[in-house]
Amino acid sequence: xxxxxLEVASLTKHFGGLRAVHLDLSVDAxxxxxxxxxxxxxxxxxxxxxSGAMRPSSGTVRFQGRDITGWDAFRIARLGMSIxxxxxxxxxxxxxxxxxxxxxxxxxxxxEGRRRAAEMLEVVGLAERAExxxxxxxxxxxxWLEIGMASVGEPALILLDExxxxxxxxxxxxxxxxxxxxxxxxxxxxxxxxxxxxRMIAGRVTVMHQGEVFAEGSMEEIERNEGVRAIYLxxxxxxxxRR
Amino acid sequence: MKRIASTxxxxxxxxxxxxxxxxxxxxxxxxxxxxxxxxxSLTLIWGYAGIMSFGQTAFFGIGAYAYGxxxxxxxxxxxxxxxxxxxxxxxxxxxxxxxGYFMFYGRISDVYASIITLALTLVLFAFAVSTGGxxxxxxxxxxxxxxxxxxxxxxxxxxxxxxxxxxxxxxPGMAQPFEFKINRESAAGYFLVLGMSVVMYLTARWLLxxxxxxxAVGIRENEARVASLGYDTRFYKFALFTIAGAxxxxxxxxxxxxxxxxxxxxxxLGFASSTVVYVLLGGRTxxxxxxxxxxxxxxxxxxxxEIAPFGTIPGDATPWARFLxxxxxxxxxxxxxVLVGIVLALEDGVTPPLSRLLTRYRRWAWWLLLxxxxxxxxxxxxCLQADVCLF
Amino acid sequence: MSLDTAAIVVLEILxxxxxxxLLALGLALIFGMMRIVNLAQGEFFTAGAFTVLTAVRFxxxxxxxxxxxxxxxxxxxxxxxxxxxxxRLYGRPLDxxxxxxxxxxxxxxxxxxxxxxxxxxxxxxxxxxxxxxxxYPEYRIVMTTVAAGLMLGVYVLFRYTAFxxxxxxxxxxxxxxxxxxxxxxxxxxxxxxxxAGLAGAAGAIMAPxxxxxxxxxxLYIARAFITVVVGGPVVLVGTLSSASALGFIEALISRFSxxxxxxxxxxxxxPCAINIGGSAxxxxxxxxxxxxxxxxxxxxxxxxFWRQRR
Numbered sequence: 001x002x003x004x005x006l007e008v009a010s011l012t013k014h015f016g017g018l019r020a021v022h023l024d025l026s027v028d029a030x031x032x033x034x035x036x037x038x039x040x041x042x043x044x045x046x047x048x049x050x051s052g053a054m055r056p057s058s059g060t061v062r063f064q065g066r067d068i069t070g071w072d073a074f075r076i077a078r079l080g081m082s083i084x085x086x087x088x089x090x091x092x093x094x095x096x097x098x099x100x101x102x103x104x105x106x107x108x109x110x111x112e113g114r115r116r117a118a119e120m121l122e123v124v125g126l127a128e129r130a131e132x133x134x135x136x137x138x139x140x141x142x143x144w145l146e147i148g149m150a151s152v153g154e155p156a157l158i159l160l161d162e163x164x165x166x167x168x169x170x171x172x173x174x175x176x177x178x179x180x181x182x183x184x185x186x187x188x189x190x191x192x193x194x195x196x197x198x199r200m201i202a203g204r205v206t207v208m209h210q211g212e213v214f215a216e217g218s219m220e221e222i223e224r225n226e227g228v229r230a231i232y233l234x235x236x237x238x239x240x241x242r243r
Numbered sequence: 244m245k246r247i248a249s250t251x252x253x254x255x256x257x258x259x260x261x262x263x264x265x266x267x268x269x270x271x272x273x274x275x276x277x278x279x280x281x282x283x284s285l286t287l288i289w290g291y292a293g294i295m296s297f298g299q300t301a302f303f304g305i306g307a308y309a310y311g312x313x314x315x316x317x318x319x320x321x322x323x324x325x326x327x328x329x330x331x332x333x334x335x336x337x338x339x340x341x342x343g344y345f346m347f348y349g350r351i352s353d354v355y356a357s358i359i360t361l362a363l364t365l366v367l368f369a370f371a372v373s374t375g376g377x378x379x380x381x382x383x384x385x386x387x388x389x390x391x392x393x394x395x396x397x398x399x400x401x402x403x404x405x406x407x408x409x410x411x412x413x414x415p416g417m418a419q420p421f422e423f424k425i426n427r428e429s430a431a432g433y434f435l436v437l438g439m440s441v442v443m444y445l446t447a448r449w450l451l452x453x454x455x456x457x458x459a460v461g462i463r464e465n466e467a468r469v470a471s472l473g474y475d476t477r478f479y480k481f482a483l484f485t486i487a488g489a490x491x492x493x494x495x496x497x498x499x500x501x502x503x504x505x506x507x508x509x510x511x512l513g514f515a516s517s518t519v520v521y522v523l524l525g526g527r528t529x530x531x532x533x534x535x536x537x538x539x540x541x542x543x544x545x546x547x548x549e550i551a552p553f554g555t556i557p558g559d560a561t562p563w564a565r566f567l568x569x570x571x572x573x574x575x576x577x578x579x580x581v582l583v584g585i586v587l588a589l590e591d592g593v594t595p596p597l598s599r600l601l602t603r604y605r606r607w608a609w610w611l612l613l614x615x616x617x618x619x620x621x622x623x624x625x626c627l628q629a630d631v632c633l634f
Numbered sequence: 635m636s637l638d639t640a641a642i643v644v645l646e647i648l649x650x651x652x653x654x655x656l657l658a659l660g661l662a663l664i665f666g667m668m669r670i671v672n673l674a675q676g677e678f679f680t681a682g683a684f685t686v687l688t689a690v691r692f693x694x695x696x697x698x699x700x701x702x703x704x705x706x707x708x709x710x711x712x713x714x715x716x717x718x719x720x721x722r723l724y725g726r727p728l729d730x731x732x733x734x735x736x737x738x739x740x741x742x743x744x745x746x747x748x749x750x751x752x753x754x755x756x757x758x759x760x761x762x763x764x765x766x767x768x769x770y771p772e773y774r775i776v777m778t779t780v781a782a783g784l785m786l787g788v789y790v791l792f793r794y795t796a797f798x799x800x801x802x803x804x805x806x807x808x809x810x811x812x813x814x815x816x817x818x819x820x821x822x823x824x825x826x827x828x829x830a831g832l833a834g835a836a837g838a839i840m841a842p843x844x845x846x847x848x849x850x851x852x853l854y855i856a857r858a859f860i861t862v863v864v865g866g867p868v869v870l871v872g873t874l875s876s877a878s879a880l881g882f883i884e885a886l887i888s889r890f891s892x893x894x895x896x897x898x899x900x901x902x903x904x905p906c907a908i909n910i911g912g913s914a915x916x917x918x919x920x921x922x923x924x925x926x927x928x929x930x931x932x933x934x935x936x937x938x939f940w941r942q943r944r
Contacts, residue, residue, distance in 0.1 A: 051471055052470075052471075053467055053470075053471065072470070072475070073467065073470040073471050074470045074471075074472075074473050074474055074475045074476065075475075077470070077471055077472055077473035077474075078473045082471065082472070083471050085468070085471075089465050089467070089468045090468075091460065091461045091464040091465055091468065091469070092464055093460055093463075093464055094457065094460055094461065094464070098457055101457065102454075102457045102458065102461055102469070102472060102474075103472045105454055105457075106472065106473040106474055107473065110453075110454065149472065153472070153473065295728050295731070297731075342926065345926045345927065345929060345930045346926075346929070348930065349929045349930040349931070349933045350933045351863075351929050351933045352933075354669075354671055354727060354731075355863050355929070355933075357671070357728075357731065358671060358859045358860075358862075358863050359863065359925075359926065359929070361673075361856070361859065362856045362859050362860050362863075362922055362925075363922065365852070365855065365856035366856055366915075366918050366919055366921075366922045369853075369856070369914075369915045369918050369919075370915050370918075370919060372915075373913065373914075373915045377901045377906055378897050378901055378906035378907055378908050379897070379908065380897050380898055380906070381897075382898065511852075512852050513739075516735055516736075516739065519732060519735070523732070566747065566748075
C-alpha cells in the first residue's frame with residue numbers, strides 16, 4: 001500500500017448561494033493523476049484551493065500528513081506543493097533564467113538555485129532563450145517555462161492546470177515526455193481537456209462534474225462509463241470522447 | 244541594459260565635479276541630487292515592486308525633522324551630528340516599517356496603499372503646520388509651524404535663534420570637527436551629497452540584483468505567482484518599503500543639512516507630486532531616472548521662473564492677455580500641466596529610451612562624449628581662472 | 635455628565651459624521667463604481683464653494699440658489715474632465731491617479747488666477763439654538779439633513795431608476811452591458827459627473843462654515859480618502875459605516891484633551907504644555923491611526939468585510 005500524499009475530505013467552496021465544489025479525493029505518492037470534466041466542473045477552483053490561492057468554505061486538505069487547510073500560498077509552496085496556473089503566468093519582465101532562478105532560490109539558495117535553474121533550462125529545452133525576457137516566448141514555450149518553474153524546486157506534488165492548452169501536436173508530445181520525466185520523482189496532478197493527451201500519459205483518471213467526483217478509474221474504464229459519455233456528449237462536440 | 248549604467252554613470256559623475264567650484268551651482272546641483280535620492284526611493288518600490296507610494300515625502304520630511312531636532316540639540320554640546328544622522332534614518336525607517344507592516348500584512352490592495360501613504364503625508368502636513376506655538380519644542384529645537392524648524396538659546400534673557408547644523412563629523416583622532424558645507428571656501432557638502440547619491444544608487448542596484456530585486460519585479464508582474472513559488476510576498480514588500488523609507492529619510496536628512504532648514508512644505512501635496520513627476524519623467528524602471536527627472540524639472544522650473552518673473556506682466560495688457568499670462572505662469576509653477584502631459588504622452592519616461600540609444604550607438608557615443616567632457620572641463624577652468632564663461 | 639453635555643457630545647459626533655459623509659460620498663461613488671482614485675475630488679469640493687461665492691457675491695443671488703447651482707456647475711466640470719482626460723486612461727489606474735492629480739493642481743491654479751489667493755467668507759443668516767446650558771449652531775442640523783438627503787438620493791437613483799440599472803450593469807460588466815445596447819462610455823461619464831457633482835454639493839453646503847480659499851480642498855482630501863478606504867467597495871453602506879466609526883473617534887479626540895505633556899519652551903505664563911487631543915489635527919491623526927489599525931483587521935474595508943461574511 002503506497003503512501004497517501006494528498007487527502008481531500010469534503011472540500012467545499014460556496015460562491016454566494018452557489019456550491020461550486022464539494023469533493024473527496026486522495027492521491028498516492030508518485031502517482032500521475034488526470035483530472036477531467038466539462039467547463040465549470042470546478043477543476044480550477046479545486047486547484048486554487050489546494051495551492052492556497054483561495055480559501056475553502058469548509059472541509060480539509062491534508063498534504064503529506066499535515067492539515068494545510070486555509071494556509072497561505074507561500075507556506076504550502078514551501079511544504080513542497082507547486083502549481084502551474086491555467087493561464088500561463090510567467091513573470092514577463094524577468095528573463096527566462098531569472099524566472100527559474102526565482103523558483104529554485106527559495107529552496108536551494110542563490111548559488112545552488114542558479115545551478116538548478118541552468119539544469120532545468122536544458123530539461124525544458126529553453127537553454128537558447130535563457131537571457132530573453134519571458135514575454136518574448138511563444139505560447140508553448142511559456143507553458144514549458146511554467147512547468148519548469150513548478151518543478152525546479154523539487155516539490156513532492158505538482159499541480160498542472162491545462163499544460164497543453166493551445167499547443168500543436170508536436171509540442172504536446174514534447175510535453176508528455178516532460179511530464180513523464182517529472183513523474184519519476186514527484187506526484188503530478190494534471191487538469192486537461194484533451195483526451196488524446198490523457199491517453200498518452202496513461203495515468204489514473206478522475207472525472208469531475210458539477211463540483212463533485214463523478215467517476216474514477218483507468219482511462220479505459222472511464223471511456224466505457226456511460227454516465228461520463230453522457231456528461232461530455234451533452235456538452236457538445238468539443239468534448240466527444242473519440243475512439 | 245544592465246551593464247551600461249556603470250560606465251555612463253562614471254562619465255556623468257565626472258561631468259558633475261567641476262560645478263562644485265562655484266557655490267551657487269554646487270548648491271543647486273546638490274538639491275537636485277537630494278531630490279534624486281528621494282525619487283530613487285520611489286523608483287525602488289514603485290518602479291520595481293509596483294507599489295505606488297504617493298506619500299514617499301512623508302519619510303523624507305520626518306527624516307529632515309528628526310535630523311533637525313536631534314542636530315540642534317547635539318551641535319552645541321558635542322560639536323558633531325553623528326547621532327542626528329543616525330536618528331533621522333532610524334525614525335524614517337521606523338515610520339515606514341510601521342506603516343508598511345499594517346499595509347502589507349493587512350494585505351490591502353495597491354490602490355489603498357497609495358491612498359494611505361498620501362493620507363499619511365497630508366496628515367503629517369497638518370501636524371507640522373500646527374506646531375507654531377511656543378510649547379512645541381524638543382530641547383532647544385522649536386518646530387516653528389509654517390516657518391519651519393529652528394533652535395532657540397536656552398537662557399531667557401538672551402533668546403538667540405540658530406539654524407539646523409550642516410552634517411558635522413568629529414571622529415576620534417581629528418583635531419577639530421569637520422562641517423560639510425557649501426560656500427566659497429568649501430564644496431564638502433556638495434561632495435557629501437554626490438557621494439551619498441552614488442552610494443544610494445549602488446545600494447539600490449545591489450539590492451535589485453539580489454533575490455530581493457527578482458522577487459520585487461515578480462511581485463509587480465504577478466504577486467500570486469511569486470507567492471505560489473514559496474515566497475512570503477508580504478515580507479518582501481514590507482522589507483523593500485522600509486528600505487525605501489530609510490533612503491527617503493536619508494534624502495530628508497541631507498536636505499535639512501543642506502538648507503539648514505525644514506518646513507511643513509516637505510509634507511505638502513506639491514512636493515509629493517513633484518517627486519512623482521521626477522520619477523515619471525526620468526522613467527519608472529531606471530534607477531538613474533529619478534536623478535535625471537529631478538534635474539530636468541529643477542532646471543526647467545528655475546529657467547521658466549527667470550524668463551517669466553513675478554510682476555512683469557505689462558500694465559497695459561488686456562484683461563484676457565493678463566489672465567492667460569498669469570494662468571500660464573501658474574501652470575508652470577504648479578507643474579500640473581507637465582504632469583498631465585507626461586502621463587498622456589509618455590509611458591516610459593526619458594531615461595530608458597536615452598540609455599537604449601546610448602547602448603545602441605555605444606562606440607559613437609564615446610567619441611562624442613569624450614571631447615565634450617574635455618571641452619567642458621577646459622571651459623570651467625577658464626571660467627574660474629579668467630572669467631571667460633560660455634555657459 | 636449631565637444631560638445637556640451628553641446631548642452636545644452626541645451632536646458633535648453627528649456633525650463629524652455629517653462632514654465625513656459629505657466629503658467622502660462623491661469620492662466613494664467614483665472609486666466604488668469606476669475603481670478610479672480621483673485626486674481632483676478636493677478641487678471639485680473647492681469649485682462647489684467658489685460657485686456659491688460667485689453666486690452670492692458677484693451675481694447677488696440668494697444663498698440657496700447658489701447652493702443648488704453648485705452641484706450642476708461642478709458636475710459639468712467633472713464631465714468635461716472625464717471627456718478630455720480620464721477617458722483616454724481607462725485601464726491604467728495609476729496613470730488616472732496621476733492625471734487627476736495634475737488636474738487638481740491645474741484647478742487650484744485656475745481658481746487662484748480668477749479669485750486670488752485670499753480667504754473669503756460667505757455670510758449666512760442662521761443662528762444658534764439652546765441645548766440646556768449650551769448653544770449650538772442651527773446650520774449644522776441643516777448640514778446633517780442635506781447629507782442624509784444626498785445619501786437617500788444616491789440610493790434611490792441607483793436602485794430604482796433606469797439610469798441606476800444601466801450604471802450598475804456597466805460597472806458589473808462593461809462588455810456585457812455594451813452588448814446589451816448600453817452606451818457604456820456615456821455611463822462612465824455620467825457616473826464621474828455625478829461623483830463630481832456630489833463633491834460640488836458638499837463644497838457648497840460647507841462653504842458658509844469654512845474659509846473659502848483655492849487650496850481648501852487639500853485640507854479635506856486626506857479625511858475623505860481615509861473614509862473611503864475604511865468604507866470599502868460598497869458605496870453607500872461603506873461610506874455611512876466608516877463615516878460613523880471615524881466620525882465618532884474624530885469628534886471625541888478633537889473635542890476633548892486627553893492629557894498634557896510639559897515641554898521646555900518660552901511660554902508667556904510658563905510652564906509650556908502640549909495638549910494631546912482637543913484640536914482638529916489630533917482628530918486627523920487619530921483618524922489615520924485608527925484607519926491603519928482597522929485595515930490590518932479588515933483589509934477590504936468595513937463593507938468588504940460584511941460582504942465576505944454573507
